[in-house]
Structure formats: C-alpha cells, structure tokens
Amino acid sequence: MPDTSTAVPSSDRSGATQTLREAMSTGNAVEIDLQSVTKRYPGSPNPAVEDFSLTIPAGQIVVFVGPSGCGKTTTMRMINRLVRPTGGRILIGGEDAAEMKPDDLRRHIGYVVQQAGLLPHLTVRQNIETVPRLLGWKRDRIAERSTELFELVGLDEGEFAGRFPRELSGGQQQRVGVARALAADPPILLMDEPFGALDPITRDRLQSELLKIQRRVRKTIVFVTHDIDEAIKLGDRVVVLKERSRIAQAGPPDEILAEPADRYVRAFIGGGAAVKRLHLVRVEDLELEPYPAFTQGEGYDTIIRQLQASQRDYALLLDDQRRPQRWLHTDELGDRPGQPQHVGQAVSGVVMATTTLHDAMDEMLSSGTGVVPAVDDRGAYLGVVRLDQVTAALEAIHTKPVAEQADATPVQTLAEITGEIDRREIEAEQARQAAAMSGDDA
Amino acid sequence: MFVPPVASSFFEYVGDNSDSVLQLAWGHVWVVALSMAIATVLGIGLGVITYRSPVASSVTLTVAGLFLTFPSFALLGVLLAVLGLGVTPVVIALVMYALLPIVRNTITGLREVDAMVLDSARGLGMSTTRRLVRVELPIAWPVILAGLRTATQLVVGIAAIAAYVNGPGLGTFIFSGLSQLGGANATNQIVVGTLGVIIIALIFDALLALLGRATISKGIRA
Amino acid sequence: MTRVPTAVRLFATPVVVAIALVVLYVAIGKQTDPLSVTALTDAEGATSAHAFDSKVIDALLRHLRLVGISAVLVLLIGIPLGIVLTRTRSKIVSLLLNGIFSAGQAAPVIGVFVLLVAIFDLKGWVPYAGLTLYAVLPVMRNTVEGIRNVDPGLVDAARGQGFSRAQVLTRVELPLAVPIILSGVRTALVLLVGTATLATFINGGGLGNIINDGIKNQRDAVLLTGAVTAALLAVLIDWIAGLAERYMSPKGLRGESA
Ligand SMILES: Nc1ncnc2c1ncn2[C@@H]1O[C@H](COP(=O)(O)OP(=O)(O)OP(=O)(O)O)[C@@H](O)[C@H]1O
Numbered sequence: 043m044p045d046t047s048t049a050v051p052s053s054d055r056s057g058a059t060q061t062l063r064e065a066m067s068t069g070n071a072v073e074i075d076l077q078s079v080t081k082r083y084p085g086s087p088n089p090a091v092e093d094f095s096l097t098i099p100a101g102q103i104v105v106f107v108g109p110s111g112c113g114k115t116t117t118m119r120m121i122n123r124l125v126r127p128t129g130g131r132i133l134i135g136g137e138d139a140a141e142m143k144p145d146d147l148r149r150h151i152g153y154v155v156q157q158a159g160l161l162p163h164l165t166v167r168q169n170i171e172t173v174p175r176l177l178g179w180k181r182d183r184i185a186e187r188s189t190e191l192f193e194l195v196g197l198d199e200g201e202f203a204g205r206f207p208r209e210l211s212g213g214q215q216q217r218v219g220v221a222r223a224l225a226a227d228p229p230i231l232l233m234d235e236p237f238g239a240l241d242p243i244t245r246d247r248l249q250s251e252l253l254k255i256q257r258r259v260r261k262t263i264v265f266v267t268h269d270i271d272e273a274i275k276l277g278d279r280v281v282v283l284k285e286r287s288r289i290a291q292a293g294p295p296d297e298i299l300a301e302p303a304d305r306y307v308r309a310f311i312g313g314g315a316a317v318k319r320l321h322l323v324r325v326e327d328l329e330l331e332p333y334p335a336f337t338q339g340e341g342y343d344t345i346i347r348q349l350q351a352s353q354r355d356y357a358l359l360l361d362d363q364r365r366p367q368r369w370l371h372t373d374e375l376g377d378r379p380g381q382p383q384h385v386g387q388a389v390s391g392v393v394m395a396t397t398t399l400h401d402a403m404d405e406m407l408s409s410g411t412g413v414v415p416a417v418d419d420r421g422a423y424l425g426v427v428r429l430d431q432v433t434a435a436l437e438a439i440h441t442k443p444v445a446e447q448a449d450a451t452p453v454q455t456l457a458e459i460t461g462e463i464d465r466r467e468i469e470a471e472q473a474r475q476a477a478a479m480s481g482d483d484a
Numbered sequence: 485m486f487v488p489p490v491a492s493s494f495f496e497y498v499g500d501n502s503d504s505v506l507q508l509a510w511g512h513v514w515v516v517a518l519s520m521a522i523a524t525v526l527g528i529g530l531g532v533i534t535y536r537s538p539v540a541s542s543v544t545l546t547v548a549g550l551f552l553t554f555p556s557f558a559l560l561g562v563l564l565a566v567l568g569l570g571v572t573p574v575v576i577a578l579v580m581y582a583l584l585p586i587v588r589n590t591i592t593g594l595r596e597v598d599a600m601v602l603d604s605a606r607g608l609g610m611s612t613t614r615r616l617v618r619v620e621l622p623i624a625w626p627v628i629l630a631g632l633r634t635a636t637q638l639v640v641g642i643a644a645i646a647a648y649v650n651g652p653g654l655g656t657f658i659f660s661g662l663s664q665l666g667g668a669n670a671t672n673q674i675v676v677g678t679l680g681v682i683i684i685a686l687i688f689d690a691l692l693a694l695l696g697r698a699t700i701s702k703g704i705r706a
Numbered sequence: 707m708t709r710v711p712t713a714v715r716l717f718a719t720p721v722v723v724a725i726a727l728v729v730l731y732v733a734i735g736k737q738t739d740p741l742s743v744t745a746l747t748d749a750e751g752a753t754s755a756h757a758f759d760s761k762v763i764d765a766l767l768r769h770l771r772l773v774g775i776s777a778v779l780v781l782l783i784g785i786p787l788g789i790v791l792t793r794t795r796s797k798i799v800s801l802l803l804n805g806i807f808s809a810g811q812a813a814p815v816i817g818v819f820v821l822l823v824a825i826f827d828l829k830g831w832v833p834y835a836g837l838t839l840y841a842v843l844p845v846m847r848n849t850v851e852g853i854r855n856v857d858p859g860l861v862d863a864a865r866g867q868g869f870s871r872a873q874v875l876t877r878v879e880l881p882l883a884v885p886i887i888l889s890g891v892r893t894a895l896v897l898l899v900g901t902a903t904l905a906t907f908i909n910g911g912g913l914g915n916i917i918n919d920g921i922k923n924q925r926d927a928v929l930l931t932g933a934v935t936a937a938l939l940a941v942l943i944d945w946i947a948g949l950a951e952r953y954m955s956p957k958g959l960r961g962e963s964a
Pocket residue numbers: 083084086090108109110111112113114115116117268
C-alpha cells in the first residue's frame with residue numbers, strides 16, 4: 043500500500059512505460075490501450091464489439107455508458123481476458139495482454155460485479171483475502187492489508203470480518219466486493235455495474251465513497267453502467283457507446299453534457315442536462331458560509347456574543363468531535379437556563395466536502411431547510427452550504443455558451459445522415475425522459 | 485462367423501419359455517399396477533389432507549420417509565411374519581415404499597400453486613373443493629406425476645425381491661437362476677429376470693410420460 | 707418441523723431406536739427355546755442364554771463392514787466421476803449419463819447381484835462390487851447436480867479474481883456443492899444398509915442371513931430379530947448422515963431457507 047494520504051500522486055510518471063507487474067509492486071496505475079478490438083461470439087451474425095479503439099489513461103476513471111446489450115460488459119471483460127478478443131490488441135502498461143497468463147493477469151486486475159459475487163461459504167475476511175492468498179503473500183502482510191481495506195471501504199473490521207456474505211446488506215456486500223478487488227493493490231480496477239442493484243441512496247453514498255477511495259489509491263478504473271448520471275458523477279472521462287460497442291462520444295463529462303456529439307448522445311443524456319452538470323461541481327469548490335459553531339462545553343454567553351458578532355440568526359452546536367448536532371436560533375437562546383443540547387432543532391443531514399452539488403441540493407430540498415452543514419471525511423464541521431450558492435452555480439453553467447435545449451438546432455453527424463439512428467425512437471425517448479424529469483420535480 | 489453362445493441360447497431360452505416369461509412378466513406388471521393404484525390414491529389423499537398444515541404434513545413426510553428407510557428385504561420379512569406368504573404382504577410393502585415420493589410431490593406441488601392464482605379463483609366464487617379440483621390439483625399435477633414416476637421405478641425393482649416370499653413376478657427367474665447357479669440355464673434365467681424388470685420399468689415410465697402429455701395443460705408444460 | 711425444539715428434533719431418533727432395541731431384546735429374549743434365535747442359528751444344539759447371542763452381533767458387524775467399505779468405495783468413485791462428468795460439455799456424454807442413470811435406477815438390485823455372481827462366481831469381493839455399483843449412482847448424480855447448481859456468476863467472479871480452473875473447482879464449486887453431495891451420500895448410505903441385506907443371497911453375510919434363516923425355517927422370532935435390527939440400523943445411519951449433512955455443510959450456506 044502506497045502512502046494513501048497523497049491526494050494526487052504523479053500518475054503521469056506511472057504511465058504507459060510501466061508494465062503491469064512493475065506497477066503491481068509500486069501500486070501505481072497503468073495505462074490501458076485498446077486497439078481495434080473486436081469480439082465476435084460464435085453463432086451470432088454481428089460482432090458484439092466492433093473495431094473498438096480507446097486509450098484509458100493511467101489513474102483515471104473511464105466510464106462506459108450505453109444501453110443494455112450494446113457491448114459494455116464484453117468490451118470490459120476483454121481487458122482481463124474473461125472474454126477473448128477475436129481481433130485487435132489490448133496493451134496493458136505497454137504489454138500485450140494476450141501474451142500474459144490469464145490467471146496471472148486477473149490477479150493483477152481488480153474485478154467488481156453487480157451482485158458483488160462474494161463466495162457465500164467464506165467469511166468477509168476470507169473473501170477479502172482471496173487474491174493476496176492466491177498471490178502467496180505472507181500471513182502478516184495479509185492481515186495488515188485487510189485491516190487497511192476494512193478502513194478504506196468503511197466497514198468495521200471487528201464487526202464484519204467474521205460474518206458471511208448473506209449476513210450483510212447489499213450495500214455492505216458491495217463494499218466488501220470493492221475491498222476484495224483492491225486487496226492486492228492492483229493497478230487496474232474493472233467494475234461492471236457494481237452499484238446497479240442498490241437503492242438510490244445507498245448507490246449515491248457508495249459512488250461518493252468510490253471517488254473518495256480513488257483519491258487515495260489512484261487506480262486506472264474502467265467502470266460500466268447504463269446510468270448516465272452515474273457516468274457523469276464518477277467519470278474523469280465518459281465513453282458513450284452504441285450498438286456493437288461503437289463509440290458515439292468520448293470525453294470529459296462536462297464536454298459531453300455541454301456538447302453532445304449527436305442526437306444519439308443527446309437522447310441518451312436525456313432532459314435536465316444543466317441540473318446534471320451539478321454533478322460536476324463539489325461542495326469543496328464553493329466558498330462555504332462560516333456559520334458560528336460551538337462545542338457543548340461553551341456557555342450561552344459566548345454563543346450569544348458570537349452570534350451577534352456574526353450577524354446571523356443561526357448557530358451550530360457541535361459534539362466533542364466537532365460533528366454538527368443541532369441548529370440554534372437566536373430567539374431560542376434568550377435567557378434559558380437549560381443546556382444547549384436540549385434547545386433548537388436537530389441537524390437532519392450533512393454533506394461531505396466531496397459531495398457533488400447535485401446531491402447537496404437534494405439534501406437541502408429533502409430536509410426542507412435550504413441550508414446544510416458541510417463536513418470533512420471524519421464528520422467534522424467545515425462550514426455551511428446554502429441553496430442560493432447552488433442556484434448561483436447552476437446559473438453559471440447556464441450562461442455557458444452551449445446548446446442545452448433539446449429543441450436547439452441539431453448538429454448533423456455522419457451517423458445521422460446515413461440514417462443509422464432512428465429519429466423517431468430518439469424523440470420518443472426524449473419525451474419519456476422529459477416526462478420523467480417533470481414528474482420528479484412535482 | 486462367431487456367434488456368442490450365451491446370446492443365441494438366451495433367445496432360444498426366451499423362445500422356449502415364452503409362456504412362463506409372459507406369465508411372470510404379467511404378474512410383475514399386475515402387482516406393481518395394483519400397488520401403485522393404492523399408493524396413488526393414498527399418497528395424493530394424504531398430501532391433499534395435510535398440505536395446509538405444516539405439522540401434519542411434516543409428520544406424514546417423516547413417517548413415509550421412515551418406510552423408505554427400511555431395508556426392503558427386512559420389511560418384506562416382517563410383513564411375512566405378520567401376514568404369512570402371498571400377495572398381500574408384497575402389495576403392502578410396495579405401497580409403503582411408493583408413498584414418500586407421491587406424498588412429498590403432492591405437498592410440494594400444491595404448495596407451489598401461486599397465491600395470486602388461488603386468490604383470483606376465490607374471487608371467481610369457487611368453493612374450496614372446486615378450487616382444489618379445478619385449480620390446485622391441475623397446476624400441481626406435473627409435480628405429482630413426477631413423484632408417481634419415481635415411485636413406479638422404485639416399486640418395479642423392489643417387486644423383484646418379492647418373489648422370494650412367493651410374490652408374483654420376474655424375480656422368480658432371478659431366484660431360480662440363483663438356486664441353479666452353474667446349471668445350464670441359470671444365467672439365462674437371471675438375465676431374463678433382470679432385463680425383464682428393466683424393460684417393465686421403462687415401459688411404465690414411458691406410459692406415465694405419455695399420461696403427462698395427455699393430461700398436463702399446455703399452458704403450464706415446461 | 708415447526709416450533710419443535712432443536713434438542714427434541716436432534717435426539718428423538720436415537721432415543722426411539724434405543725427403546726425399540728430394548729423392546730426387541732426383551733421380547734425375543736422371552737421366547738421359549740425352540741423359537742429362539744440361538745436354537746436356530748446354533749443348530750448343533752449349543753444354546754446360549756439370550757437371543758442376542760454372538761450370531762446376531764456377528765451378522766450386525768458383518769453388515770456394518772459391508773456398508774462401511776462399500777460407502778468408502780462409493781465416495782472414492784462417485785465424487786471424482788461426478789466431477790469428471792461436469793468438466794465436459796459434450797452432449798453425447800450427458801445423454802449417455804442420463805441413459806446410465808435411468809437404466810441403473812430401473813435395474814433390480816437382486817438381479818444385478820445374482821448376475822455378478824453368475825459371471826464372477828462367489829468371490830469375496832462380489833458383494834462389495836454389487837453394493838458399490840448400486841450406491842454410486844446417487845452420489846455421482848448429486849455431485850454433478852451440486853456443481854451444475856453453482857451460480858455461474860460466482861464462478862465468473864472467481865475467475866475474474868484470478869482463480870485457475872482447478873482453484874475454481876476446489877475452492878468454489880466443490881464447497882458450494884457440498885450440501886447436495888452430502889444429501890446424495892445420505893441416500894447412498896440408506897440404500898447400502900438396505901441392499902446389504904440382500905448380500906445373503908450371494909454369500910455376503912450380514913443381517914440378511916438372520917432374516918433369511920427366519921424365513922427359511924419359518925421362525926418368526928429369528929426373522930423379526932434380523933429385520934428389526936436392519937431397519938433400526940438404517941434409521942440410525944440415516945440420522946447420523948442427516949447430522950453430517952447439517953453440520954458439515956459450509957457455515958455460510960446454512961439456514962438459507964430459514
Ligand atoms: N457469452 C456470450 N455468447 C454470445 N453472445 C453474447 C455473450 N455475451 C454477450 N453476448 C451478446 O453480446 C452483446 C453485448 O453484450 P454485453 O453483455 O456486452 O452487453 P452490455 O452492454 O453489458 O449489456 P447490459 O447493460 O445488459 O449488461 C449482446 O447482444 C449479447 O447478447
């Protein structure tokens with residue numbers, strides 16, 4: 043395990059020149075280069091993947107997104123050779139994957155699937171330790187590594203290590219799945235709709251945690267989903283695929299939202315592209331409002347004095363680890379004899395510094411307060427986000443010179459001109475998406 | 485050309501003894517059919533009576549399972565001691581062995597009937613009996629039939645042992661071959677008995693499969 | 707099965723078997739001399755004090771030996787054979803397999819036994835061969851079934867972690883197949899206790915000897931001693947196998963139906 047606290051390790055240094063095995067010993071990410079990769083399953087007339095070329099830069103999250111059956115999984119599984127390409131080459135850290143021993147290759151590539159795929163007869167600990175054991179690590183090193191992993195994915199080792207998968211919730215299973223994939227500190231992580239079977243709240247939380255983990259570990263991650271929101275939230279680069287895994291558009295999520303290459307991509311993004319772009323701004327990107335905050339030890343006098351000085355109506359009461367507990371209003375502080383912890387209103391939710399504005403807005407709207415405290419990854423108070431900050435950010439996005447409206451003049455692409463995309467279908471899809479959006483807002 | 489002596493003399497043997505072969509085969513079929521008829525009525529009946537109650541059905545299954553655990557030779561022996569030689573102890577033993585697969589599959593089949601289907605049947609105003617006869621049993625029938633097939637296979641084989649306690653059937657050839665081991669026709673007799681039993685089992689199975697085709701509604705056929 | 711305390715469920719069987727044995731012992735022991743087991747099995751005239759003399763014990767031990775050795779053979783043959791069958795995707799093999807299974811199921815044990823003797827004479831190993839041949843089917847079939855039953859997604863995930871094919875077999879497929887294989891073993895054991903009573907017809911000995919003595923000499927006490935002992939043995943072995951099935955299955959798989 044490298045120094046995990048480094049926020050931005052120089053992933054460039056570990057680029058294409060570093061082979062998978064070298065990267066394995068240093069824990070650095072490697073580049074993956076797919077060159078005209080094709081997969082033709084026996085017995086089917088059309089290839090599942092046709093002439094797919096893409097470079098996946100080291101240390102980035104690249105998300106494949108596209109409708110069901112377009113070949114996302116197949117494309118991804120060719121990287122660890124669970125599917126054998128019938129044409130083209132895949133270079134991993136500059137080495138041809140076809141020349142490595144498949145089992146060996148897979149031990150150096152983390153793999154996470156939808157239902158977690160945990161072995162039901164093994165405990166959580168045994169599941170996590172699978173790959174290090176396969177690689178013949180020493181016992182001490184394995185134990186040390188598991189402790190790190192439990193911490194990394196936010197599971198209490200004492201509580202969960204001895205449990206069996208069926209004694210975990212879906213979200214917990216998926217955390218274990220991620221821990222297992224990261225166990226041997228592989229330079230590459232392949233994730234096939236890992237959060238697809240989870241409820242929206244858990245999915246959201248796990249997405250944020252994946253990003254948090256990625257900041258620490260900086261792997262090359264290939265992530266497959268058919269959820270465009272997930273793609274935008276997670277991807278450093280998003281690759282929108284159409285049938286036979288042909289690339290409709292590839293680029294940073296911002297670019298894809300702002301300048302969809304064609305109708306297909308636009309239809310896939312669906313309505314509310316502006317709101318979606320709130321996924322791209324994080325709480326930490328804003329200047330947080332410094333509402334006054336107190337720990338329980340401080341007396342009323344101090345609180346009232348500071349509140350008056352700050353010219354705000356509300357103050358936050360924190361616990362001894364500086365986690366926000368209650369909102370206190372000036373009026374409530376009059377000359378009450380009681381302890382502050384019995385006054386005011388409990389804090390209903392907090393957002394993390396890494397939370398996207400999209401999710402922060404969600405939190406504010408659902409708590410009905412229009413303000414929400416922001417905390418660091420230990421839960422300690424950082425400042426407050428207000429709804430008007432979010433709307434300001436939204437405004438800033440709107441004023442960017444891009445065609446957002448679905449009825450803006452479409453940019454004709456070759457694919458559209460040759461009629462490969464059924465226009466009516468796309469329009470119907472757009473209408474459906476729009477209806478769904480307005481339904482959500484109501 | 486080399487002709488295996490056993491094979492040729494085997495067919496000769498069958499040809500020469502076609503009367504007794506047919507007679508014993510018929511006896512075998514008859515005792516199996518009789519036992520299966522009784523076991524079917526009893527087994528489906530017990531299943532229908534008990535499937536709604538977890539306790540009653542578990543007791544029924546435990547007892548039927550116990551029957552199947554008893555060594556067949558031991559059970560035939562005990563029944564012989566109680567009832568004397570003849571067809572009766574054989575039929576009782578065969579019924580006891582056939583019971584478990586039939587009861588178990590009846591209970592499983594009836595329990596698997598979709599609650600929604602039952603609800604809508606109730607909604608149509610069907611009485612409990614009518615629901616059972618018109619809805620539940622037809623839907624459970626493929627599972628029950630599978631139990632009948634398993635039971636039949638079992639019973640055809642066990643019936644061969646019954647010959648030892650004077651039961652009818654092809655087992656007679658096997659035991660008579662055994663008593664004349666080394667004799668001229670011993671092997672032929674054993675082969676006739678064994679093969680005959682296998683053929684009868686396969687015929688029964690095929691007939692039950694045909695019965696399934698004729699009686700299982702196309703809508704629920706796998 | 708509902709709401710019956712575990713202890714009762716676990717120990718009812720051995721208690722009932724013990725009571726039945728005592729009843730048998732007392733009942734047969736009271737038989738007057740000409741009817742007693744001793745008088746018959748010890749035809750030379752030496753009589754011992756009780757029906758449960760060494761003849762019955764010897765037969766019981768011989769029976770256990772028949773069952774035990776055959777059971778080991780069944781495991782050694784049935785499980786590897788089952789594994790081999792799952793390693794091939796050939797249609798012919800699976801068709802052949804189905805054929806063997808249904809013919810094997812339909813073949814009468816007694817016929818197979820006697821046929822073996824007709825071919826190989828009354829050699830000492832013939833009863834073992836017959837028993838093994840007969841009981842190997844359920845173990846083989848359940849091994850195949852158990853392995854085929856394993857969620858392909860799990861196998862795929864394991865392959866994705868870098869398990870080799872052999873490791874997938876030993877660390878994923880077999881452990882997950884254990885409950886189904888064990889239930890096949892249980893069936894095989896009960897089958898073995900039952901069919902071993904037929905070994906008497908091919909000089910194999912065992913409790914079948916006692917039953918047969920009773921039938922041939924029309925001595926019900928003797929017949930009942932053999933038959934009831936064999937039945938109780940089967941019930942007891944079924945119980946033990948049931949416990950094994952329950953406690954040898956991987957912990958993470960237990961109680962899923964609960
Ligand atoms: N093992 C296989 N054999 C034959 N065809 C296959 C196989 N696996 C996938 N396909 C076909 O290849 C195409 C792409 O499948 P793939 O699983 O890669 O799609 P996907 O984009 O991952 O879809 P989803 O979102 O539903 O998971 C589909 O048409 C599928 O039917």
